[in-house]
Amino acid sequence: MRKYPNPMNPCVVGVDVLERTVDGRGRLHSHRLLSTEWGLPALVKAVSLGRRRHGDCSAGIPGTPRRCACELHPVILGTSRTLTYIKEHSIVDPVEKRMELCSTNITLTNLVSVDERLVYTPHPENPEMTVLTQEAIITVKGISLGSYLESLMANTISSNAKKIMSSFPSHAPSSRASSPSQIPSAEAWRLLLPSDGHSQLHFSPQPLCVQTCPCLEATPRNGSTTGTHGREAVEWVIRSLDAELEDLAAPASERA
Amino acid sequence: MNGVGKACTDMKHKYNKCFNCWFAKKFLKRDSSNDPCTDLFKHYQQCVQKVIKEKEIPIEGLGFMGHSKERPESSS
Numbered sequence: 001m002r003k004y005p006n007p008m009n010p011c012v013v014g015v016d017v018l019e020r021t022v023d024g025r026g027r028l029h030s031h032r033l034l035s036t037e038w039g040l041p042a043l044v045k046a047v048s049l050g051r052r053r054h055g056d057c058s059a060g061i062p063g064t065p066r067r068c069a070c071e072l073h074p075v076i077l078g079t080s081r082t083l084t085y086i087k088e089h090s091i092v093d094p095v096e097k098r099m100e101l102c103s104t105n106i107t108l109t110n111l112v113s114v115d116e117r118l119v120y121t122p123h124p125e126n127p128e129m130t131v132l133t134q135e136a137i138i139t140v141k142g143i144s145l146g147s148y149l150e151s152l153m154a155n156t157i158s159s160n161a162k163k164i165m166s167s168f169p170s171h172a173p174s175s176r177a178s179s180p181s182q183i184p185s186a187e188a189w190r191l192l193l194p195s196d197g198h199s200q201l202h203f204s205p206q207p208l209c210v211q212t213c214p215c216l217e218a219t220p221r222n223g224s225t226t227g228t229h230g231r232e233a234v235e236w237v238i239r240s241l242d243a244e245l246e247d248l249a250a251p252a253s254e255r256a
Numbered sequence: 257m258n259g260v261g262k263a264c265t266d267m268k269h270k271y272n273k274c275f276n277c278w279f280a281k282k283f284l285k286r287d288s289s290n291d292p293c294t295d296l297f298k299h300y301q302q303c304v305q306k307v308i309k310e311k312e313i314p315i316e317g318l319g320f321m322g323h324s325k326e327r328p329e330s331s332s
Contacts, residue, residue, distance in 0.1 A: 016259040016268065016304050018315065020275075020297065028283060033308070033315060035260050085260075085313055094284050106314050 013037050013083070027093045034086040034103070084108050097122050113139040261307030267300040 014035030021029050088103040099120040105113065116136040123129035259268050274293035282289055308315060 012257070014258045014260050016264070017271070017275075017297075018301075018304065022283075022291075026286070026288070028279075033260060033304075033313070035258075085315075087315060092283075094286055 018087075025093070026095060027091050030088075030090045030092075032088045032090070034088055036084050036086055113137075260304060260311070260313065264300060264303035264307060267296070267303055271296040271300040 012034050014033075016033045016035075017030060018033055019029075019031040023029060084105060084107045086103050087106050088101060090099065090101045092099050101118045102116070104115045114136060115138075116134070119133045121131050121133075123131050258265055271293060274296050278291060278293060281287075
């Protein structure tokens with residue numbers, strides 16, 4: 001499953017200091033820019049294919065029915081590159097021996113927002129140990145991703161996938177079977193829905209097939225999901241989407 | 257570790273060397289003497305800001321984690 005660097009902990013390929021000051025309390029503040037490399041080639045490929053078709057609006061993906069979803073493709077990544085940027089603010093307090101790091105992505109903000117905070121403090125009982133507190137707020141921008149996926153599914157390029165999906169009811173409860181990846185799940189892709197809960201995905205004759213995320217505990221609200229496993233949940237969703245797209249794209253590229 | 261622009265790498269390494277020394281020997285020991293790396297940092301920053309502008313990296317002031325402002329949506 002960890003075939004690529006995952007987007008929640010991507011490969012940092014560059015670090016630059018933007019600002020550094022010591023405040024009135026003797027704490028060192030640093031603002032840094034991190035250059036990070038994603039690892040989702042299927043998503044990038046899908047976007048690249050879409051962008052090549054953008055001019056004639058004939059199709060989003062080669063081999064698909066003639067339906068233009070080009071207005072959706074650039075929204076996803078806006079680039080065929082996978083380099084993204086994160087801004088980090090750190091505070092080092094030499095008196096309290098406390099370090100706090102806050103980071104947020106400043107690119108791909110139309111797709112996802114990841115705000116993360118890490119705090120290192122001395123262990124209250126054992127001075128040889130350090131306590132790390134980590135929290136993250138991850139917001140998946142359901143409208144653009146959900147619409148894009150709806151478009152992708154509506155233009156399904158694999159006839160086999162179509163047959164499999166149409167054999168399941170469109171509103172099946174989150175149950176599991178021998179091939180969980182083929183069962184439409186209302187649970188996992190609800191992450192991708194806008195807050196009003198209405199999405200054309202819900203009524204699509206070819207429902208999105210995503211396995212129920214086993215680590216998702218918090219109830220999604222307002223298009224975002226939080227909780228102790230929020231980071232893992234989004235990581236799982238993005239990995240699943242990447243795998244789904246890879247499967248869907250492969251037959252088309254062979255035919256193209 | 258490289259930075260956002262290859263042109264700034266040398267300046268970055270020179271600044272980092274100076275900073276690391278000051279951080280370990282002065283700052284963490286609560287020595288309040290001035291930061292001796294100011295000029296190196298200035299030089300390094302001029303280069304970085306130029307690259308950021310060229311690459312159109314959106315680093316305008318964004319607060320987060322309790323100090324958030326409205327986040328502008330970007331796709332690049």
